[in-house]
Structures are given as structure tokens and as C-alpha cells.
Amino acid sequence: MNIDEKLRKLRELMASRQIDAYIVNTSDPHQSEYISNYYKTREFISGFTGSAGTCVITMDKARLWTDSRYFLQAEKELEFTEFEFYKLGFEEDPSIEEFLLEEVSEFGKIGFDGNCFSVKDYKNLSENMGSRALVYDIDYISKIWNDRPSLPKEKVWVYDLEYVGESLESKIKRLRTELKDKNCDYNFIGSPEDICYLLNIRGNDIEYNPVFLSYLLISMDEIHLCVDLDKIDDKVEEYLKENNVKLHSYDYIYTLLKDIRGKNRIYLDPERTNVLIYDSINSNVRIMTGINLSTKMKAIKNDVELENEKKAYLIDALTLVKFFNWVEVGTKTGSLTELIASKKLHDLRSENESYIEDSFETIAGYKENGAIVHYSSNSLSSKTLEERSLLLVDSGAHYMEGTTDITRTISLGKLTEEEKENYTLVLKSHIALMSAKFKEKTNGQRLDAIAKYPLWKAGKDFFHGTGHGVGFTLTVHEGPNRISAFDNTEFIENMTTSIEPGLYIANRHGIRIESEVYVKEDFTNEFGKFMKFECLTFVPIDTRPVNIDMLERWEIDWLNSYNKKCEEILSPYLEGSDLEYLKESCREI
Structure with a gap:
């Protein structure tokens, strides 16, 4: 079916229940950032392939909203469809709520699949829609998606203590202490990465994320895991049994929640709990909400995790040096494309014994394609690399040692x-935050301003986050800490984060420089405790595009010192042309 045919069938279903507007968001029952092919309903109905976006379909209109990472991509992919594209956060375009208020009459009906709609989003929508009815027991996409991919069935596996550094028993004990402090009897967890973290197990249900779809219910004396039992082999079953984890089928979570009665209190995260799950909790049970307790726990890496992360970044750095050397040799032949380069990087990473999978789809954007923030090359868009301009490569992997x-x-x-000039401005932004000193518990909003000041001073800016937490062989984007203009999360010791300023000039070029760091105490004096970022990433920063006249002396010293350390760390493991390439890349300016 083409997009027009899909919309026609959807509207027939809407008419049967007098639904005035139908929302198709980008989600699964666990509100995961990345979702399995089975749950890519928004991509199915619209054809837009970005990882974030929301569609609203009425009887005569089709609209899609997405954020700044995908503006150029959405414009291209929706060009020959009925869908019109609106920019999230831009005043000239209506918000989803404004559009619904305009298009749906006062007592009209707005439908969506409550299984893939978070409690937080539902409440926000409800508060803004007045007397309009919200109908959340409708899954229309399933009715028209005849060749829908099947749900994954790969086995769950135990993640050894030598990598994670803390036992399941210890983590549950800490969580129960937090639960007790909140005067709660139960903790419902719907986010797969939190469940995998707590239980020290991993899976393969979602591409680029070594997690499995499941629910967890924890009380003061019991642990219940609800999962597709076909994914659990004898070894994992025995491990869970030894740790007093009771196994149930995936949908049994509804029975467990309905069995909670009386004056019990349950704690859950409204951003990671879907509407149907929430609706199954008895009305006399007190519900307390907030960010998952385990999310805060896993954001602070233990010493074993950090030491393993350093090993992962060493593996990755060596791979990238070999890759960039290969790219520059291949570019001279005139036959190397973005797509071929992306595949080569994947192949090089997969040669490492501890490699699990890529942590996201590689972004290899040459010239104007680099300006598409989450660009994905394909056979139609892939450009041939030439001996001019800039190549942006954003990539990563999950190893046994970390992400x-x-x-x-x-x-x-x-x-x-x-x-x-633009490259040097991004470099100045990167150096500004990489070298920053800041008080303990400084929030992401303040750190964002430190990074952006060199760009703002030049009258330039970028519109994605400056940094995000990175999971430990979980999700590459991990909360609660973010570096952005809207984040108030406090940064504390052993939190990891990326630092990734950029600059994107449409139809010309894109630039981003990203390294991962963790928060470490620097010194304490009469004014308090001061922190710094300790670097995990040691891949040379290219000095060839630098306009040295734009750098201050201390910035030049920082850059030379960083590249020198890259050479010291990596050179013992390289030889031949790769070693020569490293040395050339690390020459002082």
C-alpha cells in the first residue's frame, strides 16, 4: 500500500467510531527511544523514517511533527505524500495541541493506542483538550498493517559481574531502601533498560539496544519479571531463581497489578508507563509518580563500570584511527561513498571479540549531508567522497566492556x-566545556551555556542537545542527566555524558565534535566542591580545518595536549600506515 491507500483505510476505521483525529506516535509499550520494527507504526503510516515524530490524521488532513534533528529529512521524505510537516518548538508552526483544538470540535473524539502512549503524554493531552473525548483503546494500525514484522524472539543473557561491578541482590537492596524512603510498597518498572540494569541481564529485542521487552514489579519481599518466556533459557531461568526473581508471561503484569489492593502504594514513572498499564491498577491503590528510582542509580557509574568503559573506548579509538586512515586512502580513488564507509566502520568494529552491536546507526555525512543532524545514507542519497570539504562521522558500539x-x-x-571558521567555532565550543570547572550539582542548563558561548558570541547556534548520559551496554542515550537549555538535572560524581556541540549550514556542510566524559571531583575549598570532566574518548581531533588565528593560546595548548595524549595511549597498539596516520593526526599546531 502507498501512503494514500493507508490513510484511506485508516479513515474508514475512524469513521466507524466517529473518531475526529487519530494520533500515531513513535513508541512501544515501554516508551523506548528506539523501537523494534513491529512498533514502527508512525513510519508505516507516514513514510518518515526518523527516530522521533508524531502524526495526527483527521478526515481531511495529515500532519507530522518532529524536532530539529530531522527537519531536512522530514521535508524530503514527506515531499510527495499528503502529509504536511510541522517543526516542533517553532512558533510559526502550530503545536500538536493547537492543531487538535482547531480541527476537533468541542465534543469531538481523539483516538490513539493507549498501549503505546505514556501516562505523562496522556495527562498533558487531557489537560489541554477540554471537553474533547480521549479514546485510548484503539489500535487501528494493527488492523491495516497486513505484513507487519513479527516481534523478536532472541534469547536473554546474563551479564557477568566482572563487567557490571554490582550484584542483582545489591541493586535490589538499594532500590528497596529508596522505595521505603518514599513510603511505597511496590515499584512498577516498564523501561527495559532499567530492568536489564537491575537484574544484570541483557537481550536483543531492539536494534542498537541490548535489552528485552519486559515489565518488573518489585515489593519489599518479592520480585516479579514479566517477559515472553520463549526468550528465557535454562541458564537465565536458574540465575533468576537463585536471585528470587519470579518469572511470568509478558501479559501477566496486568494480573499482578490488579492483585494489588487495599491501601498499598505503588511508585512508577509516568514517562515510562503506558496508559493501559496505569488503567489496570485498582482505584483504591495510591499511585506515586516520579522518575524511575533505578534510572538515577544507573546514571552514576561504579568504579568497575568506569574502568571497563575506558577499555571500550580504547577498543573504539583504535578502530576509528584505522577507519579514518582507510577513508582518506579510499577517497583518493574516487570510488568511496558514504554508504561504503559506514559499512566498513561496522565491519571493523565487529572484528573485535567483545563487540555486541552498534549503539546506533552510523551517521556518515559528507558536505551538505553532514548538515542533516541524524542523516542516514542509502543507495539514493549516498555521496561519493572527494578530496575537498568535510566528512562528519557520528558512530558508536556496544562492547562487553561498555557503550x-x-x-x-x-x-x-x-x-x-x-x-x-565554522569548524573552529565548534572546536572552541567543545574545548570550553571539556575544560570547564564547575560546582558540584551544577545543572545541565548551565553547562549548556558554557559550551554555546563561543558560538553565540559569533551569532551562531545549534538546536540539538549539547550532551546526554550514556548507558553501560544499555541505551546510548541515557537519562536523567542532559546538557541542554531545558535541563535542570544536577551533575554529580561518576555520571557519564557526551559533549557534542555542532554547527549545520543547510546545503553546504555540517560539523560536530563529540567526546564522552565522566564527572570527577577536582578540588574542594572554602567555596565548596568543584568538579571537572575526565575524558573517556581519545581519538585525535583533526587540526587541518582549524583557523589558528581564532584560537586563544590556552585553547591551542588544550588541543595539542589532547592529541598528544591520544598518541601516547593508542600508539602501542598500532603499526604500519595506521601508526603513521595517528602520528600525523596528532602533530602539534
């Missing part, structure tokens, strides 16, 4: 003055 996420932008030859 990586890194971006480097390199020169492939002759550059324009604009490319050099």
Missing part, C-alpha cells in the same frame, strides 16, 4: 574559509 558514542569531523582536502 561508546563519538563524533569526529575530518577534512578530506581543500576547504573553504567558511568551513574552517
Whole structure:
């Protein structure tokens, strides 16, 4: 079916229940950032393939909203469809709520699949829609998606203590202490990465995320895991039994929740709990909400995790040096494309014994494609690399030792003055935050301003976050900490984060420089405890695009010192042309 045919069938179903507007969001029952193919309903109905976006379909209109990472992509992919594209956060475009208020009459009906709609989003919508009815027991996409992919069935596996550094028993004990402090009897957890963290197990239900779809219910004396039992082999079953975890089928969570009665209190995260789950809790049970307790726990890495992360970044750095050397040799042949380069990087990573999978789809954007923040090359868009302009490569992997996420932008030859100026501004932004000293518990909003100041001073900006927490062989984007203009989460010791400023000039070039760091105490004096970022990423930063006249002396010293450390760390493991490439990349300026 083409998009027009899908919309026609959807509208027939809407008419049967007098639904005036139908919402198709980007989600699964666990509100995961990345979702399995089975749950890519928004992509099915619209054709837009970005990882974030929401569709609203009425009887005569079809609209899609997405954020700044995907503006250029959405414009291209929706060009020949009925869908019109609106920019999230831009005043000139209506918000989803404004559109619904305009298009749906006062007593009209708005429908959506409550299984894939969070409690938080439902409450926000309810508060804004007045007397309009919200109908959340409708899954229309399932009725028209005839060739829908099946749900994954791969086995769950136990993640050894030598990597995670803390036992299941210890983590549950800490969580129960937090639960008791909140005067709650139960903790419902619907986010797969939190469940995997607590139980020290991993899976393969979602591409780029070594997690499995499941629910967890914890009381002061019991642990219940609800999962597709076909994914549990004898070894995992025995491990869970030894740790007093009771196994149930995936949908049994509704029975467990309905069995909670009386004056019990349950704690849950409204952002990671779907409407149907919430609706199954008895009305006399007191519900307390907030961010998952385990989310805060896993954000602070223990010493074993940090030591393993350093090993993961060493593996990744060596791979990237070999890759960039290969790219520059291949570019000279005139036959190397973005798509071929992306595949080569995947192949190089997969040669490592501890490699599990990529942590997201590699972004390899040459020239104007680099300006598409979450660009994905394909056979139609893939550009041939030439000996000029800039190549942006944002990539990462999950290893047994941890998760990586890194971006480097390199020169492939002759550059324009604009490319050099913009590259240097991004570099100044990167250095500003990498070298920052800040008080303990400084929030992400303040750290964001430190990074952006060099760009703001030049009258330029970028519209994605400056940094995000990185999971430990879980999700590459991990909360609660973010570095952005809207984040108030306090940064404390042993939190990891990316630092990734960028600059994107449509139809010309894109630049991003990203490294991962963790928070470490620097010194304490009469004014309090001061922190710094300790670097995990050691891949040389390209100095060829630098306009040295734009850098202050201390910035030059920082850059030279960083690249020198890259050479010291990596050179013992490289040889031949890869070693020569490393040394050349790390030359002082």
C-alpha cells in the first residue's frame, strides 16, 4: 500500500467510531527511544523514517511533527505524500495541541493506542483538550498493517559481574531502601533498560539496544519479571531463581497489578508507563509518580563500570584511527561513498571479540549531508567522497566492556574559509566545556551555556542537545542527566555524558565534535566542591580545518595536549600506515 491507500483505510476505521483525529506516535509499550520494527507504526503510516515524530490524521488532513534533528529529512521524505510537516518548538508552526483544538470540535473524539502512549503524554493531552473525548483503546494500525514484522524472539543473557561491578541482590537492596524512603510498597518498572540494569541481564529485542521487552514489579519481599518466556533459557531461568526473581508471561503484569489492593502504594514513572498499564491498577491503590528510582542509580557509574568503559573506548579509538586512515586512502580513488564507509566502520568494529552491536546507526555525512543532524545514507542519497570539504562521522558500539558514542569531523582536502571558521567555532565550543570547572550539582542548563558561548558570541547556534548520559551496554542515550537549555538535572560524581556541540549550514556542510566524559571531583575549598570532566574518548581531533588565528593560546595548548595524549595511549597498539596516520593526526599546531 502507498501512503494514500493507508490513510484511506485508516479513515474508514475512524469513521466507524466517529473518531475526529487519530494520533500515531513513535513508541512501544515501554516508551523506548528506539523501537523494534513491529512498533514502527508512525513510519508505516507516514513514510518518515526518523527516530522521533508524531502524526495526527483527521478526515481531511495529515500532519507530522518532529524536532530539529530531522527537519531536512522530514521535508524530503514527506515531499510527495499528503502529509504536511510541522517543526516542533517553532512558533510559526502550530503545536500538536493547537492543531487538535482547531480541527476537533468541542465534543469531538481523539483516538490513539493507549498501549503505546505514556501516562505523562496522556495527562498533558487531557489537560489541554477540554471537553474533547480521549479514546485510548484503539489500535487501528494493527488492523491495516497486513505484513507487519513479527516481534523478536532472541534469547536473554546474563551479564557477568566482572563487567557490571554490582550484584542483582545489591541493586535490589538499594532500590528497596529508596522505595521505603518514599513510603511505597511496590515499584512498577516498564523501561527495559532499567530492568536489564537491575537484574544484570541483557537481550536483543531492539536494534542498537541490548535489552528485552519486559515489565518488573518489585515489593519489599518479592520480585516479579514479566517477559515472553520463549526468550528465557535454562541458564537465565536458574540465575533468576537463585536471585528470587519470579518469572511470568509478558501479559501477566496486568494480573499482578490488579492483585494489588487495599491501601498499598505503588511508585512508577509516568514517562515510562503506558496508559493501559496505569488503567489496570485498582482505584483504591495510591499511585506515586516520579522518575524511575533505578534510572538515577544507573546514571552514576561504579568504579568497575568506569574502568571497563575506558577499555571500550580504547577498543573504539583504535578502530576509528584505522577507519579514518582507510577513508582518506579510499577517497583518493574516487570510488568511496558514504554508504561504503559506514559499512566498513561496522565491519571493523565487529572484528573485535567483545563487540555486541552498534549503539546506533552510523551517521556518515559528507558536505551538505553532514548538515542533516541524524542523516542516514542509502543507495539514493549516498555521496561519493572527494578530496575537498568535510566528512562528519557520528558512530558508536556496544562492547562487553561498555557503550561508546563519538563524533569526529575530518577534512578530506581543500576547504573553504567558511568551513574552517565554522569548524573552529565548534572546536572552541567543545574545548570550553571539556575544560570547564564547575560546582558540584551544577545543572545541565548551565553547562549548556558554557559550551554555546563561543558560538553565540559569533551569532551562531545549534538546536540539538549539547550532551546526554550514556548507558553501560544499555541505551546510548541515557537519562536523567542532559546538557541542554531545558535541563535542570544536577551533575554529580561518576555520571557519564557526551559533549557534542555542532554547527549545520543547510546545503553546504555540517560539523560536530563529540567526546564522552565522566564527572570527577577536582578540588574542594572554602567555596565548596568543584568538579571537572575526565575524558573517556581519545581519538585525535583533526587540526587541518582549524583557523589558528581564532584560537586563544590556552585553547591551542588544550588541543595539542589532547592529541598528544591520544598518541601516547593508542600508539602501542598500532603499526604500519595506521601508526603513521595517528602520528600525523596528532602533530602539534
